[in-house]
Amino acid sequence: MGQIVLEKVSKSFGETQVIPPLDLTIEDGEFAVFVGPSGCGKSTLLRLIAGLEDTTSGTVSIDGENVTEVSPSKRGLAMVFQTYALYPHMTVRKNIAFPMRMAGLSEEEQDRRIMAAAESLNLVDYLDRKPGQLSGGQRQRVAIGRAIVRNPSAFLFDEPLSNLDAALRVGMRIEISEMHARMKTTMIYVTHDQVEAMTMADKIVVLQSGVIEQVGSPLELYSAPRNLFVAGFIGSPKMNLIDGEEAAKHGAKTIGIRPEHIDVVEDGGIWMGTIGVAERLGSDTFFHVNGTGLAETLTVRALGDVALRHGDTIHLNPRADEIHRFDAQGLRVS
Amino acid sequence: MAIVAQSSKTRRIRRATLAWIVGLLFFYPIFWLVLTSFKTDADAVKPEHLLFFTPTLENYLNMTENYDYWRFATNSIITSVFATIFALAVGIPCAYAMAFNPSRATKDVLMWMLSTKMLPAAAVLYPMTFLTKSLGLFDTHFMIIVVLMLINLPIVIWMLFTYFKEIPKEIIEAGQMDGVNTWGEIKEILIPLAWGGIASTALLCFIFCWNEAYWTVRLTTTDAATLSKLIEGNRAPEGLFFGRLSAVSAAAVGPIVVLGWFCQKQLVQGLTFGAVK
Numbered sequence: 001m002g003q004i005v006l007e008k009v010s011k012s013f014g015e016t017q018v019i020p021p022l023d024l025t026i027e028d029g030e031f032a033v034f035v036g037p038s039g040c041g042k043s044t045l046l047r048l049i050a051g052l053e054d055t056t057s058g059t060v061s062i063d064g065e066n067v068t069e070v071s072p073s074k075r076g077l078a079m080v081f082q083t084y085a086l087y088p089h090m091t092v093r094k095n096i097a098f099p100m101r102m103a104g105l106s107e108e109e110q111d112r113r114i115m116a117a118a119e120s121l122n123l124v125d126y127l128d129r130k131p132g133q134l135s136g137g138q139r140q141r142v143a144i145g146r147a148i149v150r151n152p153s154a155f156l157f158d159e160p161l162s163n164l165d166a167a168l169r170v171g172m173r174i175e176i177s178e179m180h181a182r183m184k185t186t187m188i189y190v191t192h193d194q195v196e197a198m199t200m201a202d203k204i205v206v207l208q209s210g211v212i213e214q215v216g217s218p219l220e221l222y223s224a225p226r227n228l229f230v231a232g233f234i235g236s237p238k239m240n241l242i243d244g245e246e247a248a249k250h251g252a253k254t255i256g257i258r259p260e261h262i263d264v265v266e267d268g269g270i271w272m273g274t275i276g277v278a279e280r281l282g283s284d285t286f287f288h289v290n291g292t293g294l295a296e297t298l299t300v301r302a303l304g305d306v307a308l309r310h311g312d313t314i315h316l317n318p319r320a321d322e323i324h325r326f327d328a329q330g331l332r333v334s
Numbered sequence: 335m336a337i338v339a340q341s342s343k344t345r346r347i348r349r350a351t352l353a354w355i356v357g358l359l360f361f362y363p364i365f366w367l368v369l370t371s372f373k374t375d376a377d378a379v380k381p382e383h384l385l386f387f388t389p390t391l392e393n394y395l396n397m398t399e400n401y402d403y404w405r406f407a408t409n410s411i412i413t414s415v416f417a418t419i420f421a422l423a424v425g426i427p428c429a430y431a432m433a434f435n436p437s438r439a440t441k442d443v444l445m446w447m448l449s450t451k452m453l454p455a456a457a458v459l460y461p462m463t464f465l466t467k468s469l470g471l472f473d474t475h476f477m478i479i480v481v482l483m484l485i486n487l488p489i490v491i492w493m494l495f496t497y498f499k500e501i502p503k504e505i506i507e508a509g510q511m512d513g514v515n516t517w518g519e520i521k522e523i524l525i526p527l528a529w530g531g532i533a534s535t536a537l538l539c540f541i542f543c544w545n546e547a548y549w550t551v552r553l554t555t556t557d558a559a560t561l562s563k564l565i566e567g568n569r570a571p572e573g574l575f576f577g578r579l580s581a582v583s584a585a586a587v588g589p590i591v592v593l594g595w596f597c598q599k600q601l602v603q604g605l606t607f608g609a610v611k
């Protein structure tokens with residue numbers, strides 16, 4: 001079990017309010033991702049749940065029990081830190097055993113769980129090494145191993161993959177997702193990378209300056225961003241945002257259209273412009289189009305390789321039903 | 335290339351020579367002390383016997399037979415060891431709290447602790463003596479241990495604080511998430527991680543305790559008298575017993591010099607607050 005409820009939780013460091021009062025519920029078994037730009041308060045929010053920071057006001061409950069005043073060691077949560085935070089003076093085996101030893105589990109039970117964790121995380125050959133003798137990816141596995149052996153009611157991850165190189169990051173991302181599918185334990189995962197958020201989450205919490213901008217499933221955020229911030233933050237490449245006359249035609253202050261929802265046509269498109277940069281990925285081509293009179297550049301995603309180059313004129317057709325409309329406050333108009 | 339190598343070589347030689355000169359300069363008094371301790375009191379003051387004399391063990395025998403060297407030595411060991419243990423017992427939790435849960439007052443508290451070292455000991459001589467006597471603690475091990483602990487506490491806390499600061503806070507937080515209480519954090523994580531720093535601190539504290547003379551001389555007579563008191567006692571008013579005084583001094587500093595020799599690396603690290611790795 002691991003339902004986590006925040007009610008009117010706020011946090012200030014001295015005079016500066018980092019998190020204004022907010023409400024949030026994370027259901028048991030859910031994979032929730034906190035995403036937002038660096039410095040928006042994601043880690044602080046996670047640490048409030050962990051108990052590593054005291055709330056300035058409000059209550060934190062786990063499974064219906066108010067734990068606001070409970071120390072982190074008694075909340076039954078496990079955390080994986082960005083810097084791994086392994087105990088450098090202990091071997092991998094001792095690191096993984098540590099929480100179980102603190103909980104007073106029997107030696108046999110400890111050994112059994114260490115082996116199970118080590119096997120699932122490919123650490124069997126490294127059990128007697130010290131963290132200093134491991135690569136970044138292996139250290140991260142040890143940190144995860146240390147978290148899983150105690151069967152916590154929820155896992156907290158604070159940007160666990162941001163110190164790994166790109167290839168490893170993708171691999172670990174999948175492993176963590178598989179781990180969640182297998183264990184079905186609540187997980188809260190903090191990242192500034194919207195791709196991680198989109199690929200892993202059941203529920204995404206988008207934060208900006210400590211304020212929750214939107215909560216929803218990845219597809220909800222993708223197809224119905226609640227405001228301009230979420231619209232610009234979720235999706236890669238970014239949604240095109242267009243002000244002025246073109247927006248007014250749709251009865252909005254601003255309209256947004258994703259690069260993948262603009263079709264390249266031979267001629268007779270609604271919009272047209274000149275190609276600036278063309279990024280060819282093989283599977284897709286991203287065109288950065290100038291001189292459309294709509295926005296400074298318009299990003300367009302075309303499937304496969306399209307034989308248009310720098311300086312060519314391009315004709316574009318936005319899909320009408322994929323246009324997002326926003327009012328003067330930047331809120332979605334449906 | 336050749337010129338660079340040449341100049342760096344001369345520089346090395348020059349630096350080594352300078353180091354030797356300074357080293358010898360500092361070593362000379364100790365050398366003189368040890369040499370004198372093997373001379374008779376008569377020879378000790380004669381310049382012609384500075385280097386050439388008939389060595390004698392008389393001073394040392396005299397010291398152990400008539401002055402009860404071993405009792406003073408035992409007292410020195412007891413007071414220094416316990417003062418160091420208690421200073422660590424208080425200092426570790428204190429430095430831990432300040433290093434990992436700093437508040438706005440932490441800097442000020444640290445400065446205040448250090449400022450107590452700026453108070454001249456003589457300023458509190460009368461109240462201290464009065465207090466000790468009226469509490470009936472004059473010339474007791476207990477009092478000396480407490481005094482030695484207190485005068486070294488600021489430096490102990492400062493040193494430990496600097497070492498603890500180098501431990502990433504996340505490691506302690508990981509411990510909290512893994513279910514340890516405060517005592518567990520100290521015992522399972524902090525002490526093993528800062529072991530080198532704690533050992534350096536303990537060593538330095540022990541040496542300071544051993545060498546302390548102001549209070550140990552003034553607050554003791556016989557029962558709790560340390561080696562400092564023994565030296566002081568041999569500063570005989572009736573004449574200049576250089577030979578005897580040297581033997582006593584050599585026997586008093588001997589153990590600590592040997593200890594220091596074996597722990598050089600730790601000591602340098604301690605004195606530079608871990609800046610030299």
Ligand SMILES: Nc1ncnc2c1ncn2[C@@H]1O[C@H](COP(=O)(O)OP(=O)(O)O)[C@@H](O)[C@H]1O
Nearest residue numbers: 013014018036037038039040041042043044045
């Ligand atoms: N211990 C602290 N003292 C003061 N300010 C802090 C502290 N921790 C975080 N902050 C501030 O709170 C804001 C949010 O920080 P953080 O939660 O770490 O952001 P994120 O994890 O989203 O990058 C930042 O502006 C940061 O400077």
Ligand SMILES: [Mg+2]
Nearest residue numbers: 042043044159
């Ligand atoms: Mg962060």
